[in-house]
Amino acid sequence: MGHPEEPHQVPAAQAAAAAGADAAQQRAEREARRPACANCGTRFTDERWKAIEPAGWDAPRETHPHLCEDCKQRAITAERQAEHTEQGHQEHDQALPELKNGGTWISRFRS
Numbered sequence: 001m002g003h004p005e006e007p008h009q010v011p012a013a014q015a016a017a018a019a020g021a022d023a024a025q026q027r028a029e030r031e032a033r034r035p036a037c038a039n040c041g042t043r044f045t046d047e048r049w050k051a052i053e054p055a056g057w058d059a060p061r062e063t064h065p066h067l068c069e070d071c072k073q074r075a076i077t078a079e080r081q082a083e084h085t086e087q088g089h090q091e092h093d094q095a096l097p098e099l100k101n102g103g104t105w106i107s108r109f110r111s
Ligand SMILES: [Zn+2]
Pocket: 037, 038, 039, 040, 041, 042, 067, 068, 069, 070, 071, 072
């Protein structure tokens, strides 16, 4: 196919200096990009930040990337409660037309 790639020759001192400057700058840029919780404003921990970053196409997406761990748990609890309430309403709404259409007075007209 082609020639094997030749490794880059970089003087050790220059490489170390560049790496040090890069590391400091990267840390500053990283802190500037650190997300904060949309609910309580707490800056995410490294762990939490890592958790919300997409790990790959197959990885499940974080459900609450804008919230810290505490607020996420609270939001999930609240959503579950809301879901239960909504389902209860739906069941209730669905029961009403059934009562109207399935009423006995219609069948009385037909007989
Ligand atoms: Zn929070």
